[in-house]
Amino acid sequence: MDLDRTTRDLAERMATQLRVKGTDLTDVVSRAGRKLPRRLRAEATVLIEAQALARNPKLGRRVDQARVLKAERRLRAYLDRLDSGSEKRAEILDRLAAVGFVVLVVAGVLFYVLVQQGAFR
Template sequence: MAPDIHKQVAEISALLRQKLGLRARTFQAQVHKARRFLPRALRRDLIYLAQAESLADNPKLQRMIDMPRLDAAHRNALAYLDQIDMKQRRWTAALNVAASIAFGLLLTAILVIVVLVQRGLV
């Protein structure tokens, strides 16, 4: 049972590294870094996976793990992380940067025109 848990955690960890670029020493640290990138329900599932991983090493505590919930959390995380399109994320980020620059230039141009009008130069 414990190797299955470690295998599931390693799979999710690899997807977090690949899809979101989150690198950390432990899975718990990855989950902590991933908080702002993930929906609340998925964060809860990943936190449960991290807790189950820590319990899996102790045979007596291993019985506390709810395997159906663990499997559901693993399935939910896989489903969400598989649908992330890195090409689309990069394109959206580039468009956001371009839009911010264009907005700043527009505001600067408007400010320059207002100042020129107030001084009577235009």
């Protein structure tokens, strides 16, 4: 099992589907933040730690291959279920709601100022 290739593939896929930037799995997981559930962040941490251990010839034997495969399967299953279209729609709706709130606040302040100056008497 080539752990470097596996983590690189997962990082690319996560970066694409979660729409975050990063070159390796560590960057992508740290930038994903709340887009990646806590239990899957722990699975990604298992892969990151295994990759670090595998770089050292003596410590590479300590890597739990079964645990690494399980973590990889869980991350891939999550990415398969993920619908990036709904994420984009939700982000657009969030931005529209924020803009609408700002417009509403500005209109309220403007109305208050006009009432204080006696524009509606």
